[in-house]
Amino acid sequence: MSEIFTTLAVFWLCAFVFYVLVHRGLWIFSDVARTMGMFMLEKALGPGIDLVEGRTGSAARAWIMQSALWLMIGGLFTFEGMWLAHEPTALHSLSAWGYDPTADTLAATGKAATAFGGITMALVGCGLHILPNLLGTSLASERNGALVSFLYSGGVFVTLVGSHDPLILGVKVMVVGTGIHVLAMTAVVINQLLTVASRVGSIPMPAWLILLGLMAESFNLIAGISTGAINDGDGQWLMYRLQGSGFFFLSLAGVVLYASSVASGNALWSRTLVGATLLGGLFTLNPFGANHGTLVADLFGIDAGEMGMSSNDTVIVTFLMALASVPVIALSANTMLTMRGGNSSGANPSGAGLVEINFGVMAMIPVFIGSLFVQTDAVSGTDAISGLSWTIEEMSRWAVMVPLSLGSVLALYPSITGRQLASASRARTAFWLMSGAVLLGLMLNLTSSAIDMALLDAGVEDPSSLSHELAVAGSVIFYFAVVAMILHCLNMVSGLFRGDIIGEGTEVASSIEADTYNLASATTVSRILTSGAGMDTVVVPVGESDEKGSATDL
């Protein structure tokens, strides 16, 4: 049996066992496990746990604030990587301080900061808020959740150092970063599992998405290590895909669906589509991301293997990647229709966070198609369009995952912090800057890469000036994403202190609020809503008569 299929089978088996255990519990060991878990989360940490407060929402708040900071740093490193790709000596003057980065190291650092720092912390932070709310309980340990966020950020920092200099004093820095990452995520998993254990009802679908997304990282490690897939190029590529389909896609789907419903005030459009997203995320391979598994090898300090799949394996993975269109389209459609809520003009269309989510789900399908082409090209060994892979990979991060995770953070910000963002107009400005930077900047970069690739195929040795100019313009325009993230950070930090407090009549986006609406003649619901009425407005029918008037009886 092929190694690819064996690894997938172990991954699916782990998911099935987990599903059964959540429903059946650990029999006589349930109470022991719960007590041990709580001990590990709080008392085992000694005085360290007293460093943070345990107020409701403090854990989620710590994670989302740090996620915004990491997204800004990730954007800056990605911009620098794009710049050095067309001007390799731009940062040469820093070599006087012993720092001489290349385009590749900066791009890798940007990738690590964005994916592990920004996106992951946003998803975990939102999950720490969403899961207890969906399960009708409170988070098992707010203090541990908040404390672990700083440990996790430390791990991301170590990974950034490692992506610049993998070996310091004979120590593989990336492996240390991975160790801290695993430790922090284990604490988050235990925290969330204990929260699930104290639920008061059944587990809703978005909660399953978040829960399985968190656990998918463990399933991936078990599958990759037990089958030995981690040691060769094909297995490393597969582990990268499983992390993308499992943790990133499932967590993102759960968080986005919840946030789109909460922020728009509409009910989730379809439970069936959520089910399709859940099963699709588990049983297919998402093509978003890099077209090789080098990152997995780097993170675990092992040699990166060459990809060389057999024809059978190629058929299996190509089929599973094509099948991933089902969960992608299901998530995209469900989110869009939930946000619109049957109102064709769009409900609350300018709310902070909703616009980013809207942008992300619209970009998801075209980027999926591009990623699918790049991945099938790589697994078949054709390598005809591998020159486009870096830009497509950045698109999957900055046009899909960042807007969706950041949008969810902004949409849930009032619920998590108890305050509104400091400025709605600043959030809107940041959105336009970011969407323009990501769409135009990366499209110009893609065009530049396509020109270079075409010239290489044609055997032209002279570099194209047009390609160079497009690359310059692309990197300059992408800089606005960094500016947008700075604005978002400022907005979120100021909002913590000066944002309007929720519950003081500030929840509604519109300043117009009508308590009653006098209905004199037949009209549409849309017209009533646009006149300033809300969901709680009382519609009062006013009687009228076409009879001729007469003197009033006294």
Add this chain to the structure above:
Amino acid sequence: MTNDDGFLQGENEPGASKVVLVGALVSALIFMVVYSILYPGQDYPVLSDFETFGSLTGGIWFFILGAVLGMFSIIATMITEATRE
């Protein structure tokens, strides 16, 4: 000690003060550009004696300067908001 001169300090900050600050920063940048026009090919005094600053070439530094200013503004916001009365 009492202040008999009648010195007063308001609590609110006028919005126009930010305009003055931005204007001052832009002026500083213009003066730097004027220096390089008036004395082409000559390094900045003192600053250029440092190896790193002496070889700052390429437009990327303007962008990095902007990002560094942004980061400092975030840190400044955190400090001022946390210590605000």
